[in-house]
Amino acid sequence: MPKYVLTYFNVRARGELSRLALVYAGADWEDKRLQLQGETWQELKPDSQLKVLPELSVEGGYRVSESTVIPQYIAEKHDFGGSNAEERGLVCMIVKHLDDLFVNLGKGHFEKDEAKKAELIKELGEKHLPNTLENLEQIAQANGKGVLVGDNITTADLQLHNIAFNLLRWKDTVLDAYPTLKTIYAKVVAVPSIADWLKSRPESQY
Ligand SMILES: N[C@@H](CCC(=O)N[C@@H](CS)C(=O)NCC(=O)O)C(=O)O
Numbered sequence: 001m002p003k004y005v006l007t008y009f010n011v012r013a014r015g016e017l018s019r020l021a022l023v024y025a026g027a028d029w030e031d032k033r034l035q036l037q038g039e040t041w042q043e044l045k046p047d048s049q050l051k052v053l054p055e056l057s058v059e060g061g062y063r064v065s066e067s068t069v070i071p072q073y074i075a076e077k078h079d080f081g082g083s084n085a086e087e088r089g090l091v092c093m094i095v096k097h098l099d100d101l102f103v104n105l106g107k108g109h110f111e112k113d114e115a116k117k118a119e120l121i122k123e124l125g126e127k128h129l130p131n132t133l134e135n136l137e138q139i140a141q142a143n144g145k146g147v148l149v150g151d152n153i154t155t156a157d158l159q160l161h162n163i164a165f166n167l168l169r170w171k172d173t174v175l176d177a178y179p180t181l182k183t184i185y186a187k188v189v190a191v192p193s194i195a196d197w198l199k200s201r202p203e204s205q206y
Pocket of ligand 1: 013014051052053054065066067068101
């Protein structure tokens with residue numbers, strides 16, 4: 001029985017930041033992937049804590065859900081969630097700020113009405129994307145340590161990688177105007193355990 005079981009569907013989406021955190025932690029964990037529409041989830045759903053995934057189960061019976069909270073719980077357990085209350089506050093702020101951008105990316109991606117889709121994608125490219133990346137570039141430059149918060153990689157840097165990976169698939173020049181963020185992205189990719197994970201994780205569209 002592994003120490004952690006991360007239950008989610010067979011996509012990156014809202015599960016991938018938790019997976020990256022478990023990989024970065026070097027944790028003993030199971031990557032439990034359910035079919036989105038399958039019977040398994042419908043069978044397991046009534047016993048899940050919030051009736052949505054992802055959910056993390058920890059040896060001993062503790063469970064925690066919410067895609068931006070699980071990674072920070074893992075990070076705090078393994079000492080990369082920020083070294084004091086102020087750093088942890090900034091880490092959570094950045095994780096959430098990027099999650100908001102991810103939600104806006106998803107709105108455009110999943111919209112069925114072509115006219116609305118074009119409008120949402122325009123808004124993403126002209127408003128949400130530059131706002132978020134400019135904010136984070138300034139934060140990273142002010143920190144001046146080659147990471148978003150503090151001296152070492154935190155959940156904030158993992159989240160930058162996680163969201164930027166999707167953005168780069170959409171437009172491969174998306175980080176070009178943000179040199180510090182580009183360096184942080186490369187720094188996360190260069191962590192050996194993360195590099196291995198990126199090579200071996202199941203391929204999915206989002
Ligand atoms: N706020 C939650 C939302 C979780 C959520 O909506 N999960 C979806 C998949 S991304 C889900 O479990 N859908 C299946 C269902 O609702 O039965 C989080 O960020 O973790």
